[in-house]
Amino acid sequence: MNILFLTLAKISTLKERGIYHDLMREFSSHNHNVYIVSPIERREGQKTTEKKEGNATFLNVKTLNIQKTNFIEKGISTLTIEKLFLNAIKKYFSKVKFDLVIYSTPPITFTGVIKYIKQRDNAKSYLLLKDIFPQNAVDMQMLSKKGVLYKYFRNKEKELYNISDKIGCMSEANVKFVLNHNSYISKDKVEINPNSIDLQLVTDVSEENKKKIREKYQIPYNRKVFIYGGNLGRPQGIDFLIETLQAKSGDKDVFFVIVGSGTEYDKLKNWFDSFKPENALLFPAIPKSDYDLLVQSCDIGLIFLHKDFLIPNYPSRLLSYLEFKMPVLAATDSNTDIGTDIVKNNCGMAVHSDDIKSMINAIDTLKKMDGAKFEVLRQNSLNFLKKEFQVEQSYFKIIEA
Known part of the structure; x- marks a missing residue:
C-alpha cells in the first residue's frame, strides 16, 4: 500500500529511533511505500525539501516554530500548518494514490488534508491520539471554555474525530475519556493503540x-x-x-x-x-x-x-x-x-x-x-x-x- 503519515515530529530518515520512526520503519519493513510529511521549523532556516530512502519518502515542509515555543507562536503555527502541508502534498505527491493516511495529534488541524486525501484517493484514515486538545490547554489555564479560540479548536477536534475511520488511544483511560466527552463517536471506532517502539536487544551495561x-x-x-x-x-x-x-x-x-x-x-x-x-x-x-x-x-x-x-x-x-x-x-x-x-x-x-x-x-x-x-x-x-x-x-x- 501507499501510506501517508502526517506528524509534527520532524522525520527525515528512518535510521533514527523514536515512536514514529519505529512505526514507519515497521510499515516499510512490510514492503509498504511510506510517505512522511513533517515540519522544518522556522528556527532551522531551511526550505521545504523532499528526499527518498528505500521505500520511504520524506517531505519536510517549512513551517513556523511549533514545538518548544511560546503559546502565541504555537497557536499561529497550529492554524497555518494545515494549509502548508496541503499545498506541499499537492505539489510533491500529486501523482501518488494513497491507500491509508495516518496522523498523530498534536495538531488537530489536519482535517483539510485528510479530507482531501480521502476524497481524492478513497483512502482510509487512522488517528493516533497522543494529545487531547483543546482540553489540555484548558487544564493548564491557557484557554477558557468560554473563549472563541476554545470553541474554534473544539469544533476542529470534533471534525477530526468524525473524519477518522479509526482512533487509536494510548490507554484505557484515554478511550474512556474520548467516549465520555464525545457521545457522537461510536465505540467501535475507538481502540487502545499505545506508544510503541521497535524493541532492541539491549544488554545490561557493565x-x-x-x-x-x-x-x-x-x-x-x-x-x-x-x-x-x-x-x-x-x-x-x-x-x-x-x-x-x-x-x-x-x-x-x-x-x-x-x-x-x-x-x-x-x-x-x-x-x-x-x-x-x-x-x-x-x-x-x-x-x-x-x-x-x-x-x-x-x-x-x-x-x-x-x-x-x-x-x-x-x-x-x-x-x-x-x-x-x-x-x-x-x-x-x-x-x-x-x-x-x-x-x-x-x-x-x-x-x-x-x-x-x-x-x-x-x-x-x-x-x-x-x-x-x-x-x-x-x-x-x-x-x-x-x-x-x-x-x-x-x-x-x-x-x-
Whole structure:
C-alpha cells in the first residue's frame, strides 16, 4: 500500500529511533511505500525539501516554530500548518494514490488534508491520539471554555474525530475519556493503540562502562540515581519537580539527573543556579544515542505530570525506561492511568503530583530496596514493554482496522 503519515515530529530518515520512526520503519519493513510529511521549523532556516530512502519518502515542509515555543507562536503555527502541508502534498505527491493516511495529534488541524486525501484517493484514515486538545490547554489555564479560540479548536477536534475511520488511544483511560466527552463517536471506532517502539536487544551495561558514563557526566557512582528525561514544559508540573529536588537535597544516598528542554527549562535552571543542589544535575537536551547511554547508567526513571490535568496523559518517555529495565517512579494527576499501570505491572511506584510526603517515601523506598527486590522490578519493566508496547502490535492494529 501507499501510506501517508502526517506528524509534527520532524522525520527525515528512518535510521533514527523514536515512536514514529519505529512505526514507519515497521510499515516499510512490510514492503509498504511510506510517505512522511513533517515540519522544518522556522528556527532551522531551511526550505521545504523532499528526499527518498528505500521505500520511504520524506517531505519536510517549512513551517513556523511549533514545538518548544511560546503559546502565541504555537497557536499561529497550529492554524497555518494545515494549509502548508496541503499545498506541499499537492505539489510533491500529486501523482501518488494513497491507500491509508495516518496522523498523530498534536495538531488537530489536519482535517483539510485528510479530507482531501480521502476524497481524492478513497483512502482510509487512522488517528493516533497522543494529545487531547483543546482540553489540555484548558487544564493548564491557557484557554477558557468560554473563549472563541476554545470553541474554534473544539469544533476542529470534533471534525477530526468524525473524519477518522479509526482512533487509536494510548490507554484505557484515554478511550474512556474520548467516549465520555464525545457521545457522537461510536465505540467501535475507538481502540487502545499505545506508544510503541521497535524493541532492541539491549544488554545490561557493565559496571565498568556504567562507571565511565557516570564519570563523564560527573554523576556519583555509589548512589541510587534517578533520571528524568524529556520535555520540561508546564504539563510536566515543574514546580513539583523542583519541590522534590529541594526536599531531597540533603540526601547523600541519592542523586538526580534532569535532561531535556522546553518552555520551563529556564525556570528550572534558575532554581539550580540559585539553590546549587549538591545531589542533582541539569542538562539541556542531548542526542538520543547519548541519552540512551546516560539512561542505562542510571537506576530509576522519573515521570512528572501536572496535578491539574483532567485528560489522561501517557508520556512516551516511559518506554525508554522500560526498555533499559529501569523501575519507574511516576508523580501524576489522578486521571491518567500510567501510574496505575506501573504499579499493576510491579515495575515501580506512583504518587499524586502534589503529595510531597508520598514522593519522599517512594524515593526512600526505592533507595533502600535490596538487590533481589530491585532486580524483580527491573525484569518486570522489560516484561511490561514486551507485553504492551511493541511496534509490531501497533502496526497490525492499524492494518487490520
